[in-house]
Every structure is written in structure tokens, then in C-alpha cells.
Amino acid sequence: MATGLPADDRGLAYGDGLFETIRVVAGRAPLWTWHMERLEEGCRRLHLPQPAPGMLADEVSAAADGLDDAVVRITWTAGSGPRGYARQAMVPGRMIVVASAVHPADPFMATHGVALFECSTRWSLQPKLAGIKHLNRLEQVLARAEWDDPSFTDGLMLDMDGRVISTTAASIGLVVDGVPMFPALHRCGVAGVGRRLAMASLPGVVETDIDRAMLVSASEVFLASSVRGMLPVRAIGDRHYAAGPVAKALQAAWNAAGMPPLRHPEQP
Amino acid sequence: MATGLPADDRGLAYGDGLFETIRVVAGRAPLWTWHMERLEEGCRRLHLPQPAPGMLADEVSAAADGLDDAVVRITWTAGSGPRGYARQAMVPGRMIVVASAVHPADPFMATHGVALFECSTRWSLQPKLAGIKHLNRLEQVLARAEWDDPSFTDGLMLDMDGRVISTTAASIGLVVDGVPMFPALHRCGVAGVGRRLAMASLPGVVETDIDRAMLVSASEVFLASSVRGMLPVRAIGDRHYAAGPVAKALQAAWNAAGMPPLRHPEQP
Numbered sequence: 001m002a003t004g005l006p007a008d009d010r011g012l013a014y015g016d017g018l019f020e021t022i023r024v025v026a027g028r029a030p031l032w033t034w035h036m037e038r039l040e041e042g043c044r045r046l047h048l049p050q051p052a053p054g055m056l057a058d059e060v061s062a063a064a065d066g067l068d069d070a071v072v073r074i075t076w077t078a079g080s081g082p083r084g085y086a087r088q089a090m091v092p093g094r095m096i097v098v099a100s101a102v103h104p105a106d107p108f109m110a111t112h113g114v115a116l117f118e119c120s121t122r123w124s125l126q127p128k129l130a131g132i133k134h135l136n137r138l139e140q141v142l143a144r145a146e147w148d149d150p151s152f153t154d155g156l157m158l159d160m161d162g163r164v165i166s167t168t169a170a171s172i173g174l175v176v177d178g179v180p181m182f183p184a185l186h187r188c189g190v191a192g193v194g195r196r197l198a199m200a201s202l203p204g205v206v207e208t209d210i211d212r213a214m215l216v217s218a219s220e221v222f223l224a225s226s227v228r229g230m231l232p233v234r235a236i237g238d239r240h241y242a243a244g245p246v247a248k249a250l251q252a253a254w255n256a257a258g259m260p261p262l263r264h265p266e267q268p
Numbered sequence: 269m270a271t272g273l274p275a276d277d278r279g280l281a282y283g284d285g286l287f288e289t290i291r292v293v294a295g296r297a298p299l300w301t302w303h304m305e306r307l308e309e310g311c312r313r314l315h316l317p318q319p320a321p322g323m324l325a326d327e328v329s330a331a332a333d334g335l336d337d338a339v340v341r342i343t344w345t346a347g348s349g350p351r352g353y354a355r356q357a358m359v360p361g362r363m364i365v366v367a368s369a370v371h372p373a374d375p376f377m378a379t380h381g382v383a384l385f386e387c388s389t390r391w392s393l394q395p396k397l398a399g400i401k402h403l404n405r406l407e408q409v410l411a412r413a414e415w416d417d418p419s420f421t422d423g424l425m426l427d428m429d430g431r432v433i434s435t436t437a438a439s440i441g442l443v444v445d446g447v448p449m450f451p452a453l454h455r456c457g458v459a460g461v462g463r464r465l466a467m468a469s470l471p472g473v474v475e476t477d478i479d480r481a482m483l484v485s486a487s488e489v490f491l492a493s494s495v496r497g498m499l500p501v502r503a504i505g506d507r508h509y510a511a512g513p514v515a516k517a518l519q520a521a522w523n524a525a526g527m528p529p530l531r532h533p534e535q536p
Contacts, residue, residue, distance in 0.1 A: 005273040005280060007364045012273060012343065014405035015283035021351065046406070047413055073351060075280065078409075083289065083341060083368055085405065085412035085436050096275045100351055124392035125428060128410055136404035137282035137353065138314070141346075142396055144353035145315055160393060168353050 009094060011077030014085065015135035017094075018042040019075045020193075023102065023227050023259065024064040029072075030258035031226050032057075034193045039076065042132035049093045051076055056095070063099035069260060071227050072099045075135070105229060110251065110262035113234030113243050114153035114223065116167060119143040123159040123166075123188035131191040144168045154223065156236055159188050164210040167223060171195035172233075173205075175220040175246050180205045194224035201253035202246065220244035229254050229262045277362060279345030282353065283403035285362075286310040287343045288461075291370065291495050291527065292332040297340075298526035299494050300325075302461045307344065310400035317361045319344055324363070331367035337528060339495050340367045343403070373497060378519065378530035381502030381511050382421035382491065384435060387411040391427040391434075391456035399459040412436045422491065424504055427456050432478040435491060439463035440501075441473075443488040443514050448473045461494035469521035470514065488512035497522050497530045 010016035020035045029035070036053060043050050056074065064070040075096040081088050121143035129136065143155050154167035165183050166172055171192035173182045180202045185191050199205050215221065221233035221241050230250035232243035251262050278284035288303045297303070304321060311318050324342065332338040343364040349356050389411035397404065411425050422435035433451050434440055439460035441450045448470045453459050467473050483489065489501035489509050498518035500511035519530050 005275055005277070007273055007343075007366055009273070009280065010409075012277065012280045012345075012364070012403070013287070013341075014409050015403055016406065016409050019281070046410070071351065073281075075275075077280075083339065083366075085408045087409070087413060096280070098275050098351075121396055122394075124394035126390075126392035126407065128389055129406060134406055135280070135283055136406045138284065138397060138402055138404045139394065140353045141278075141282050141284050141355070142314070145355060 005096060006080050008080045008082070009077055010079060010081050010087070011075060011094070011135055016087070017075060017077030017135045018046065018048070019073060019133055019135060021071050021073045021227055022060065024060065024067070024070045024072050024099070025258065025260060026068060027061065027064065028258065029060065031193050031197060034196050035226070038133060038191060038193060039074070042134060043076070045128070045132050046134065048076070048078055049091065051093060051095055059095065059097040063097045067099060067101050069102040070099045071102055072097060077135070102227070105260070105262045107262070107264045109153065109231055110229070111243065113232035113241065115151055115235040116233055117147040117149070117152035117155040118237055119146050119155040119157050119168065121146065121157065123157055125160055125187045127187055130188050131185045133190050140168045153231075158212060162212050164212060164215060165189045170223040170225040170228065171198070173198060173222050173224060174210060174214060174218040175244065176214055176218050180246050181210065182207050183210045184208055192224060193226035194230070197226070197253060197257060198224040198230065198250050201250065215239065220246050222247040222250060224250065229259060231262070273364060274348050276348045276350070277345055278347060278349050278355070279343060279362070279403055284314075284355070285343060285345030285403045286314065286316070287341060287401055287403060289495055290328065290340045290342065292328065292335070292338045292340050292367070293526065293528060294336060295329065295332065296526065297328065299461050299465060302464050303494070306401060306459060306461060307342070310402060311344070313396070313400050314402065316344070316346055317359065319361060319363055327363065327365040331365045335367060335369055337370045338367045339370055340365060345403070370495070373528070373530045375530065375532045377421065377499055378497070379511065381500035381509065383419055383503040384501055385415040385417075385420035385423040386505055387414050387423040387425050387436065389414065389425065391425055393428055393455045395455055398456050399453045401458050408436045421499075426480060430480050432480060432483060433457045438491040438493040438496065439466070441466060441490050441492060442478060442482060442486040443512065444482055444486050448514050449478065450475050451478045452476055460492060462492035462498070465494070465521060465525060466492040466498065466518050469518065483507065488514050490515040490518060492518065497527060499530070
């Protein structure tokens with residue numbers, strides 16, 4: 001683990017930076033390209049320098065070395081600077097890479113689905129920060145702190161206007177009238193890499209504003225995460241869902257991408 | 269300066285923490301109590317443990333030792349934790365204290381006022397984070413990055429609905445029809461300690477929603493900062509203001525609080 005971050009790092013001071021959490025399986029990161037594209041887009045949006053791609057790959061490989069199945073977190077900050085919101089010209093940026101082992105997926109969850117807590121903490125609307133994976137994550141921290149009942153795997157988060165956006169740590173998708181859909185993310189939210197894999201593998205998928213009420217009419221609800229994979233949602237409040245064909249197709253796409261199976265092979 | 273922050277600190281990972289920047293003059297922090305009250309309120313709102321007050325005072329004294337006039341930044345984070353938004357139970361918190369010397373105030377600014385850039389980056393609305401000085405400051409960083417012309421001392425920031433909230437780094441106040449007023453901060457913004465001093469010293473001051481248009485009818489506009497003091501605003505865009513009696517009264521209150529004078533004694 002990297003240690004010894006200088007106390008004047010702007011990532012600590014102001015959350016001035018970005019991160020990626022990348023699943024690395026047997027030394028290979030199946031969704032690497034998309035993580036790098038999101039990180040590059042984040043640098044453009046925050047006016048940060050781009051990290052050198054070769055250096056990043058080397059650091060991630062080194063961090064994951066010896067782990068069969070790891071999550072490697074890359075944090076990319078605006079580096080050290082004097083007090084104040086103004087960045088110095090020509091900041092070099094600072095990279096922090098930390099790996100942790102992945103616990104095997106729970107096949108019950110992958111087959112039968114997960115229950116979501118309904119968080120009262122909402123996404124604020126900020127188009128300048130929407131979509132990118134920046135370090136300002138207090139809304140997710142506060143939302144996650146709303147429950148400690150382990151029967152809830154994650155928590156549903158709406159935006160300030162009541163639209164469905166995500167869970168605290170994953171992308172969410174729905175099937176309404178046979179059409180798979182994901183929330184539009186131009187006002188808030190994180191453009192998940194698991195979501196991107198899901199959208200790439202679902203013909204006819206749409207991105208749209210999703211009102212809270214549409215969860216009631218959905219035939220299927222599912223989560224997409226580049227770390228945890230594709231999981232059906234079985235309950236949100238008193239609304240229950242059956243694990244459906246779309247979540248199953250997404251799990252097949254997950255496996256095809258080179259990720260470890262989420263379900264036991266003998267499971268239906 | 270503290271060094272060697274662990275890479276798994278949640279302040280870095282998610283901006284999970286708070287900060288204060290405290291002016292320390294000849295070993296004494298005139299606005300200490302209000303800084304501590306805001307920090308305590310932030311801990312309550314973010315469900316963080318409270319730092320031990322005695323320890324804080326000792327650390328700040330030690331950091332400012334040898335500096336006649338210093339700004340001491342206290343950063344108080346949720347401490348180290350494993351990957352993920354969920355905090356561990358009983359986090360101890362982590363304190364980082366860094367001091368820097370203060371440059372003497374520019375007496376021209378204090379007398380004749382400062383010009384504000386009009387930032388396009390807006391405050392998003394998030395009542396759960398409004399008022400406290402947390403570490404999620406990308407909106408201020410982006411707003412501050414909008415100009416580099418040094419003739420602008422700071423930048424005006426509105427909220428998503430077009431209300432006047434603050435500059436990037438200070439509180440803002442107005443005088444309209446003879447009534448001094450500050451923006452209400454229950455949707456966004458930071459409840460500045462300089463603003464608190466200003467409000468305590470202005471009879472009849474009100475806190476209210478301030479529409480952008482009210483800047484046109486204001487007879488006086490001023491900034492309040494616990495670090496930089498009380499400054500008249502002389503221009504926002506093509507609207508010009510004279511330095512007025514309210515800003516002058518606030519500078520007297522600043523001096524009376526034990527802070528260094530902002531103007532030359534011989535200035536009118």
C-alpha cells in the first residue's frame with residue numbers, strides 16, 4: 001500500500017481529484033480501456049493533467065501482483081499546492097494506487113437478487129461534475145450511513161428532483177414495457193464502467209430520465225458495477241421483483257468480458 | 269507541517285471530513301470559539317466523532333509557534349478505512365494541522381474595495397451539506413479556475429437557482445435600502461466565521477434569499493472572511509460600488525476583535 005501522502009495534497013484539502021476502482025483478475029483488467037477513458041474525461045472536465053497511461057498500467061500491475069482477484073483503486077489528485085482554491089499553473093498531479101483482495105461473489109445474490117434500502121440523501125444537481133468519478137463523495141457517504149441492517153446490500157439514491165439515479169455504489173437499470181433503460185446522467189451521477197458494459201450488451205437500451213414511479217411499473221431492476229458485477233434487485237421497499245432475463249443476459253456479458261462467474265454453474 | 273498521511277484516509281478517498289482555516293495573531297486565535305462551534309456542528313451533521321478540544325488547541329499553538337501572523341488549517345477526517353462508502357463503527361477520526369504565514373493585507377483593497385469575477389460555476393443545492401465546511405470543494409475549485417486576471421480578487425458564486433451565495437473563498441453581504449443582509453444558507457454555502465463576526469456587529473442585519481438582481485440595487489457590497497477580514501466590493505461586472513459605512517464599521521469590528529488592521533491608520 002502506498003503511504004506517506006503529503007498533508008498539502010489537494011485531493012485531501014478539497015477533494016480536488018478523481019478515482020477509479022478497477023477489478024483485476026489474474027493480472028488482467030478486463031474493463032481497463034473504459035476506466036482509462038472515464039479518467040481521461042474526468043481530467044478534461046476538472047482541467048487536470050492526464051496521467052501517463054503506461055505508468056498507470058505498471059502501477060496497477062505492481063499493486064495487484066500476488067492477488068488472484070483484486071480491486072485496485074487509482075486516485076489521481078491535483079497534487080500539492082499552497083492553501084487556497086486556486087491551483088498553481090502546471091500542477092504535475094499525484095497518483096496513489098492501492099490494491100485490495102476481492103471477496104468471492106455471493107451466488108445467492110447473483111441468482112435471487114439484492115434488497116435496496118431507500119436513502120433519503122439525494123444527489124444534488126451539478127452538471128459540471130455529473131458523470132465523472134471525482135473525489136467529492138459525501139453524498140454517497142451520508143447515504144450509505146443511513147442503514148446498517150445487513151439485509152440491505154445497497155441503497156437507492158434519487159436526485160433532488162426525485163429521479164432515479166443510482167445506488168450508493170453501483171449503477172441501476174430497469175426494464176419497463178420490455179425496454180431496458182438506464183438513468184440519464186447529465187445533471188448528476190457517475191457514468192459507471194459496469195453500466196457501460198451493460199449498455200453495450202443490451203440491444204435497444206435507452207438512457208432517459210427515470211421517475212421514481214417508474215420503479216413500480218418495472219418488470220426487472222438490476223445493478224451494474226465494474227467491481228461487483230451484475231445483480232438483480234429483488235426488493236425496494238415493499239415492491240418485489242423477480243430476477244429476470246435481462247439481469248441473466250448481463251451476467252453472461254460479464255463472464256464473456258473475462259470477469260469471474262457470479263453464479264454457481266449448476267444454478268438455473 | 270504534518271506529513272505522511274496514510275493513503276487509506278477517507279478524507280482523501282471521499283472528502284469524508286471537515287476543515288477550518290484559523291487566523292492566529294501573536295499566538296492568539298481571536299475567533300477560536302466560533303471556529304470550534306462550526307467544526308462541532310459539522311461533526312454532528314456528518315456523524316463524525318468530535319475532536320478533543322484541548323488537543324486541537326495544543327496542535328494549533330504548536331503549528332503557529334514562531335509565526336507572528338498565521339493561518340492554521342485544521343483538517344478533521346473520518347480516518348482510515350477499508351474501500352467503500354461505509355464507515356467502520358467507532359472511527360477515531362484523524363487530525364492534520366498545517367500552518368502558513370499570512371501576507372499583510374493590501375490597504376488599497378481594504379480602503380477602495382475589490383473587483384469580483386462573475387463565475388459560471390454555481391453552488392448545487394444540498395441541505396444536508398449546507399453551512400458546514402466539509403472537504404467536498406470541487407465547485408469552489410472550478411469556480412476559482414475560471415479566471416486568472418489578477419485584477420479580480422475573488423469570484424461571485426450564485427446557486428443553481430440564481431441566488432447570491434458567496435464568493436469562492438469568502439462570505440458576501442449587501443446593503444439594500446439601508447438594511448445590511450447576508451444570504452440564507454440552508455440550501456448550500458458555508459456559514460463563514462467572518463460572516464458571523466459581521467452579523468454580530470451589525471444591528472438590524474437580516475439573513476434572507478438574495479436574488480442576483482438585488483446586487484443592482486445594493487448601495488454597498490462587502491466580503492467577510494475570518495482569514496482576510498472585511499473588504500468592500502468596488503465592482504461586479506459593470507456595476508460599481510463606493511466603499512460605504514457598513515464595510516468601514518465591519519473593519520472596526522475586525523480590529524476590535526483583536527485582528528490586525530486592514531487599512532493604514534492615516535487613511536480616511
